[in-house]
Amino acid sequence: MISRVSSIDFVVNGTRYRNIKVKPYDTLSRILRDELGLTGTKRGCDYGGCGACTVAVEGMAVYSCMYPAQYALNKTILTVEGLAESESEFSREALSEIQRSFLENGGLQCGYCTSGVMMSTKMLLDDNPNPNENDIKEALAGNICRCTGYGRIIDSILAAAKMKNSAARTK
């Protein structure tokens, strides 16, 4: 069946959105930011060069700046806002291990790349709970950071893996 997609239903960070209007040239990042107000997903280069817009679609890291909004139809999306356990509560405890680890290990400076970096980290740790430095570099190949020089980012990810693993053991 030929179907012209002009609106989509999808799930973002556990919330079901219905009948969100999309234009034929819309990408997922525009919908997330401008229609849903989820501005944690950043717009940097807008053509696949920086990674600031990284989100997860069905558990896979994608650049939302070049992901057709129509492809989000009936999909499950995770953005940086969905990493924390509670969106409304701004306490350190409510943050995910990844967020806490970046905070505690100085994994960010200006923060512009950080939501994308943390989404790539989330996808990496879901796949590989004990990454080595090379695994981290491979997973972050598509995330550019102008500030940190990456050293602190790598430290934060190694620490996040430890935190997650020890949390899993104590559960």
Place this chain on the structure above:
Amino acid sequence: MALFRPNDFVLSSDKGEVLEKLKAEGKRAHIIAGGTGFYELARRGYIPEVKTVVSIMQLGLSYIDHEQSAFVRIGATTTLQQLLESRIGDSNGIEAIGDALREIRPLQIRNVATVGGEVCISVPIVDLPTALLACSAKLTIIRAPSDKGAAEEIETNLDDFYIDAFLTKLKYGEIVKEVTIPLHRAEKNSHIASAFVKFGRTAYDFNLVNVAVQLSVDRGNQKKVNSVRIFLGGIKRTPIRAPEIEQKILAKVPDEKMITEATKSMFAKTKLLPSVHGSSEYKREVLPVVILDCLSRAYARAIENEQSGR
């Protein structure tokens, strides 16, 4: 620059209707697969006249089928990551495919970009086509029938597909349906292997040059090269074959001097495609090294395949 403002985005599972739509709209319609190259084309103003974006992602073209042991058929909308994870490109003489996929970064792109998109975008910076060419890939193209009836299917060698940057033999209304690559299980008189090497400024960058080689090596003591296909990417507007180098190593055991001299003489007077990261002169300097590296890897793999009986 004209803004990209299409009126329609069509996402359909009906092949016939998609083909009819593409045929009826001609240059006002444009196919989108993963979209990773499409938005770049759109934002740079290359396709301002497009009014309908036609997605092929729901046409059921996402498959990897190698039940017929002589070849593998890869559906056009199979993502690069799906192909990489299938590991089909890691043996049977098509190791160049696995090498190329691992060199395509980042994961955000491999998760979405498709095999058909890599083949059809026709830009010098992509990697998979060079490897597919070395491995003698064929394309199956589908198009709407001229009068009512089943859609037509045409087969073409990838060797004949590229015309120029952004230009292939595809006509309006045609879709690449699948890519077929011959598989080489252990053969009687020779062993076949391949390799792909990319040279870029950083591991994340597009290539400055890339090279893919598939060769067969004589069984037994001699270990001479029986047949060879060498393709080079990033140095012209489309990937090119290197017959002069192939001729030099046929029926011989290749060595460094032979390969370096053959490469230097082939490109001594040719201007290679410059980019912001590498002039023609620079590419001419690195090319013999990259070709040598790639040929050595393919040759070593062929010998290894013989020893392991693969």
